Amino acid sequence: MKQALAAVAWEQMAADWLLREAPLGLLITDFDLTIVAWNRWLETRSGRSAAEMVGRNLLEAYPEIVERGLERYYRDALAGRVQVLSQYFHHHLLPMPSTYQPGPEQMAQTAQIIPLTQDDQVVGTLTFIIDVTERVAREQMLMEINRRLEESLAELQAAQARIVQQERLAAVGQLTAGLAHHLNNILAGMLLATDLLLHSPSLPDPAHDRLTRIKDLGQRAAHLVQQLLDFSGKSLYRLERFDLGLLLREIIRDLERTLPPLIRIRRDIEPGAYPIRADAAQIRRVVSNLIDNARDAMPEGGILTFRLSPLRLRPGQTPPLPDMPPRLWWVLSISDTGVGIPPEVLPRVFEPFFSTKGMTETTGLGLTQAYGIVRQHHGHIVVTSQVGEGTTVTLYLPAAQEERKEEEKEAGWPCGHGETLLLVDGDEFLLDTTRMLLEELGYRVLTARNSREALTLGAQHGEEIALAVIDAMLLTADGTPLYRTLRQRIPGLETVLLSHFPRNAGLDPRAEEGVRGWVVKPFTVEQLAQAVQAALPDKVVHGEPTADPPRQVKG
């Protein structure tokens, strides 16, 4: 009896301690869910005292339990089954403010509801409530850190793969350059000897035909060697300043005429100038190779998308590729919706003669050549692809100058002094771009899209117009070239002609009266600026444009 009493006393002491000191919520109800114990932890966290809560029905004191459908856990506990309520599924059992700062306003809880039995009968419930707010916040933080780590790891692995790829390509490039150099010498000798033989008057016809075939094959071999030289970065380049946007638009325009009808073109070119210092022919070759690949990837048709936009990388900013220094870049991408490239093939697409199209003599060097040319222009090229969805090739090319507008002027292009120019071109885009360019150079520009508008402007502003810049192909209603008609209407008007052709059926328009210049499309800023400045009758000015009033050239 003494021992039994002692045991009860110990149990009572333990129960008292738990109700006073336990670092978790302890709530005891009878079978009717009337609260019979409400510990200190619950008092301090809920703001409701034991005196207030004991004797109250739990579901009436916390109607939210019923509203959230949680009373069934109590029902099941009263049927004898232990209930576990995880924080993730329920967030909390009893609404209480959180004490964890900084953190959410409401406490996150896990809970267990345990049936209390006496003589095998459930007589009530015991609920444990644990505050897990801080733990959940830390888990979320850890998850975020983990996500960032995984991202960094993926970036690191991608960078490693790129370095390995670049090193392999550099080694192949070195080998290729040596080989191409020797082959070039041999081919040069062969082609020269073939030419000499072909010009021999005593050559019989069958021999002539065979030699012509040999020469064709030799030229094709020379073309291949040229592609290899481009890849190895040993080609000779002719750097000039031009606008990448204009070049791209021109390529797209030509492409629209030749592309199979099943392939649709989309363009997403951010407005603005894209000055670049590069070999225009080589850049055109890169784009052309990429278009060929895209076309081959879409035998059933699809969408060919061109995107061009600026990317200003500032110091400290994470570049899209690790070895891109901070500066202004032009981002040109060409996407197809074709068959895509398998991931195991992707790392090798720049290698010479590595082709997914089957090994033929005309394939396998397009991306290789593009890689070499882009790298030699200090640019970057990236291929991304999803099998069955398509491929995107992205070029990052360094802009010609950091500050386009200011530095174009610093580059010493001849600028105007507010002279009025009449600009006429049937291509609205070109008209607009050329107008902006001339205005940047310091001219005042009147624009006309056709001969009628040009003649109207001529009648209105004839005396102000210092120079006309006209598409050579524009004719007036009677078939006379527009520049001649304008010259007749505005005596003494000088003209610079714009055309796709440097010569027109043997006619040199510069010999025509009033034609002071000739600019071949696509032209560079430099070419146009020089042609306009040279054509202006009196002076050539270099430097900053001024706000001088328009020069009156006609009396």
Added chain:
Amino acid sequence: MIQLSERQRDALAEFINIAFGRTSAALSDLTGQRVVLYPPEVSVCTVDELYGVLSRFIHEEVATVHQIFDGPMAGDAFLVLNYAGAVELAHLFIEGPAPSTLLDASAREVLTEIGNILLNACLGMMGNLLDLRITFSVPRLRLDSLDSLLRTLVIGRDELRYALVVYTRFHLRDSDVGGYLVVALGVNSMEHLIQAVETWEVGYGQG
């Protein structure tokens, strides 16, 4: 030695399947996702044979929700998943960021609640069938090797014990995760249970 007849096996599978139906409904209700537990495959073996049965499918560390039950019918009930399966199951239930390969405390609580719902449904039905009041311990999630998990079933137990082994798969969000429900009982309780389920099946089939 208990050997299940075809009829007993079918009766047990049918019985457990009803408990699984209740579990699926409770889990679907809880998650707002359609949760399905595939019809179970049932077998009975001695606890000593359990390692051989489970190790055919579970080779590595296991995640187990363990609940001891007591009363006229006493024993151990487990939801046994291999560790990778437990991670996958937790992340199928937890919507959110990309699954990690570790079970954090929240994921463990989620698994515990899922196991609790499943074990409650099965043991509750068994108690009702046998008209026995069974009391449950609080469920615990254990991360252990299969070997050490099974050792706890034999320590301090002299009687011959049998295990009802139920294989099933949880299906949600277009994915499946397989796992075992194991109920370890003394030989008399097991024989009593099998007999009661067989009788129940006759009544259930007629009803």
